[in-house]
Amino acid sequence: MHKRFLMTPGPTQIPPEVLLASAQPIIHHRTAEYSELFARVNEGLKYIFQTQNDVLCFSSSGTGAMESAVVNLCSAGDKVLICSSGKFGERWQQLAEAFGLESTVLAYDYGGKVNPDDVAAALKDDPGYKAVFVTHSETSTGVVNDIEAIGAIVAGHDAVLVSDSVSGMGSAEIRTDAWGVDVVVAGSQKALMLPPGMAFASVSDKAWALVEKSTLPRYYFDWAKARKGLKQPKPTTAYTPAVSLTVALDAALGMIREEGLKELFRRHRTMGRAAREAVKALGLELFSPDDERCSSVTAVKVPEGIEDAELRSLMLDRYGVQLAGGQGSMKGNIFRIGHCGYYNFSDIIVTITALELALNQLGYEVEIGRGVSRAEAVFAEEGS
Numbered sequence: 001m002h003k004r005f006l007m008t009p010g011p012t013q014i015p016p017e018v019l020l021a022s023a024q025p026i027i028h029h030r031t032a033e034y035s036e037l038f039a040r041v042n043e044g045l046k047y048i049f050q051t052q053n054d055v056l057c058f059s060s061s062g063t064g065a066m067e068s069a070v071v072n073l074c075s076a077g078d079k080v081l082i083c084s085s086g087k088f089g090e091r092w093q094q095l096a097e098a099f100g101l102e103s104t105v106l107a108y109d110y111g112g113k114v115n116p117d118d119v120a121a122a123l124k125d126d127p128g129y130k131a132v133f134v135t136h137s138e139t140s141t142g143v144v145n146d147i148e149a150i151g152a153i154v155a156g157h158d159a160v161l162v163s164d165s166v167s168g169m170g171s172a173e174i175r176t177d178a179w180g181v182d183v184v185v186a187g188s189q190k191a192l193m194l195p196p197g198m199a200f201a202s203v204s205d206k207a208w209a210l211v212e213k214s215t216l217p218r219y220y221f222d223w224a225k226a227r228k229g230l231k232q233p234k235p236t237t238a239y240t241p242a243v244s245l246t247v248a249l250d251a252a253l254g255m256i257r258e259e260g261l262k263e264l265f266r267r268h269r270t271m272g273r274a275a276r277e278a279v280k281a282l283g284l285e286l287f288s289p290d291d292e293r294c295s296s297v298t299a300v301k302v303p304e305g306i307e308d309a310e311l312r313s314l315m316l317d318r319y320g321v322q323l324a325g326g327q328g329s330m331k332g333n334i335f336r337i338g339h340c341g342y343y344n345f346s347d348i349i350v351t352i353t354a355l356e357l358a359l360n361q362l363g364y365e366v367e368i369g370r371g372v373s374r375a376e377a378v379f380a381e382e383g384s
C-alpha cells in the first residue's frame with residue numbers, strides 16, 4: 001500500500017472539503033449565483049491579505065500576477081529596485097528585463113535576507129525609483145524577509161512596494177495595510193490550499209495612481225479591467241474565470257476564517273520550529289535560518305556522502321513522502337520540506353520519520369526516533 005504525503009512548497013496538499021467543493025457541477029459566471037460567490041471570495045481574500053484594498057483575481061499561476069504587477073505599474077525605461085536573495089528574486093529581475101525596465105538589484109546570496117538598511121540607502125541615493133520589488137517568503141531558500149521594516153522605509157518615498165507573497169500568503173504573516181505594502185501577489189497552490197491555476201494581486205491607492213500613468217502594454221492582465229469587474233452589485237471577472245477553483249477558494253477561505261489568522265500563523269510557526277529542531281537533532285544542518293519567521297519552508301543541507309536525488313527518491317518511492325530539491329544554484333545541495341497550507345503535526349512527524357528511515361537505509365548514521373522525538377517535544381511545548 002502506497003500512501004502519499006506531498007510535502008513540497010507548492011503544489012501543496014488540499015483539504016477534502018476543498019476538493020469536494022471543486023467537484024460540484026459547474027455554474028455560469030455571468031449569473032447572480034456567481035456574483036454572490038465572487039463577492040464572498042473577495043471579502044475572504046481581503047481577510048487573509050489583511051487589507052481594505054481590492055484583491056484582483058487572475059486565471060494564471062503566481063508568475064502571472066507578478067507579471068501583472070510589472071506591466072501595470074511601470075513604463076518602459078522606468079527605474080526599479082529589486083531585492084533578490086533566491087530564485088524568486090531572480091524572477092523579478094527577469095521580468096524587469098523582459099519589459100525593458102532599468103533595474104538596480106540588491107543581490108544577496110541564496111539563503112541571505114534582504115537588509116532593510118540597504119533598501120533605505122538605495123532609495124536615498126536615487127529617489128527616482130518607481131517600484132521596489134521584494135520576495136516575502138523566498139521559497140527557494142526558506143527565508144522570510146522583514147516586509148514590515150521594508151514597508152516602513154518605502155512608505156516614506158514615491159516608490160511603491162511590491163511583495164511576492166506567493167508562498168508566504170497564509171503561512172508567514174503579511175499585514176498588507178498595516179505594513180504599507182502597496183501590491184501583494186499570491187498564488188492558489190500554496191497556503192491557500194487549492195490546486196494551481198489562480199493568482200491574486202492586492203493594489204493600494206498609491207499603486208493605482210501609478211497604474212493610471214504607466215504605459216507598458218497589457219491586455220489580459222490589465223488591472224483596471226479587473227477592478228471594473230469587481231464593482232458591486234454584481235462583481236465578476238473581466239474574462240471567464242476559473243469557476244471551479246473559485247468555488248474551491250470559497251471553501252478554503254471559509255476554513256481559514258474558521259481557524260482564524262492568529263491560530264493559522266501559530267500553527268505554521270510551530271511546524272517550522274518542529275521541522276528545524278528535528279533536523280538539527282538528527283545532526284543535519286539547516287540551510288534556511290533558524291528563525292521563527294521561517295514558517296513556510298524548511299531548507300536543509302544535503303549531508304556529506306548522501307546524494308540528494310537518491311534520498312528524495314527513496315523517501316518518495318519507499319515511504320511516499322515527497323520533498324522538493326534545491327532550485328537555481330542550490331540544486332543538489334539542499335532539500336526542502338514544504339509546510340505551507342493544509343499541514344499539521346502529523347505531516348511533520350511522518351516526514352521526519354521517513355527522513356530518518358531513508359538516511360538510515362543510505363548508511364548515514366542517525367539515531368532512529370531522535371528527530372521525531374524532538375519534533376514531538378516541540379509540538380508538546382507549543383500545545384501542538
Ligand SMILES: Cc1ncc(COP(=O)(O)O)c(C=O)c1O
Binds near residue numbers: 164
Ligand atoms: C515565492 C514564489 N514566487 C513566485 C512563484 C511562482 O509561482 P508559479 O509557479 O505559480 O508561477 C513561486 C512558486 O513556487 C514562489 O514560491
